[in-house]
Amino acid sequence: MKIVRARDYDDMSRKVANIISAQVILKPDCVLGLATGSTPIGAYKQLAEWNHKGDCDFSQVSTYNLDEYRGLSHDDPQSYHYFMKTNFFDHVNIDQSRTHVPDGSNPDADAACKEYDRIVAEAGYPDLQLLGIGNNGHIGFNEPDDHFSKGTHCVDLTESTIQANSRLFDRIEDVPRQAYTMGVQTIMFAKMIVIAANGPAKAQAVYDMCYGPVTPKCPASILQLHDNVVVVADEAALALCPKE
Numbered sequence: 336m337k338i339v340r341a342r343d344y345d346d347m348s349r350k351v352a353n354i355i356s357a358q359v360i361l362k363p364d365c366v367l368g369l370a371t372g373s374t375p376i377g378a379y380k381q382l383a384e385w386n387h388k389g390d391c392d393f394s395q396v397s398t399y400n401l402d403e404y405r406g407l408s409h410d411d412p413q414s415y416h417y418f419m420k421t422n423f424f425d426h427v428n429i430d431q432s433r434t435h436v437p438d439g440s441n442p443d444a445d446a447a448c449k450e451y452d453r454i455v456a457e458a459g460y461p462d463l464q465l466l467g468i469g470n471n472g473h474i475g476f477n478e479p480d481d482h483f484s485k486g487t488h489c490v491d492l493t494e495s496t497i498q499a500n501s502r503l504f505d506r507i508e509d510v511p512r513q514a515y516t517m518g519v520q521t522i523m524f525a526k527m528i529v530i531a532a533n534g535p536a537k538a539q540a541v542y543d544m545c546y547g548p549v550t551p552k553c554p555a556s557i558l559q560l561h562d563n564v565v566v567v568a569d570e571a572a573l574a575l576c577p578k579e
């Protein structure tokens with residue numbers, strides 16, 4: 336794994352945006368795997384700025400997001416689809432028909448997940464997959480478990496994830512208890528993975544991901560087995576890692 340040290344959140348965001356921008360410049364019709372959460376917002380803003388300047392053209396790019404809350408429709412303001420629109424898609428020249436998020440409004444979990452796997456496979460899997468990491472080492476909504484997941488599936492969110500995500504809801508009771516998420520195996524099919532982390536709450540998870548045993552107890556640790564992973568993290572998130 337290549338570790339790129341950033342000074343702070345803004346520096347991390349620019350570095351992540353630079354890597355994504357390079358991917359789009361090198362392959363204008365690339366497939367991007369995208370993530371929600373607080374971590375990538377700065378990178379999305381930076382990419383939108385470069386897009387407006389004419390430096391990064393998303394007109395031929397396709398995107399596949401990692402996950403969506405089960406039970407929320409695409410236009411629900413708490414949905415990840417809505418998050419992507421308001422934080423990224425509405426601010427760049429992407430063809431929105433090429434943007435994909437699992438269909439949280441489909442109550443048939445099996446059908447929703449199978450369909451998502453089908454379209455991600457048909458797209459040939461992401462050229463670049465952007466990830467955040469949970470305080471507990473989750474990637475997408477693949478929570479610590481006794482096995483690594485394969486394709487898209489429905490998960491029960493852990494208490495720690497519900498707690499962490501409740502900051503975006505009025506009340507903790509409003510946080511959905513389930514989500515559809517790409518599986519770990521699907522994430523590993525991406526040709527390149529960029530995982531971003533900032534802040535002291537991520538320090539243990541980042542250390543476990545990079546230096547701990549490869550175990551489903553820390554889902555992100557599987558990334559040690561991928562041959563093209565870049566970790567972009569700020570000093571606080573790297574506090575427990577050796578300075579190489």
Ligand code: PGA
Binds near residue numbers: 372374469475
């Ligand atoms: P965050 O979430 O970016 O909001 O910290 C990351 C994650 O849970 O994957």
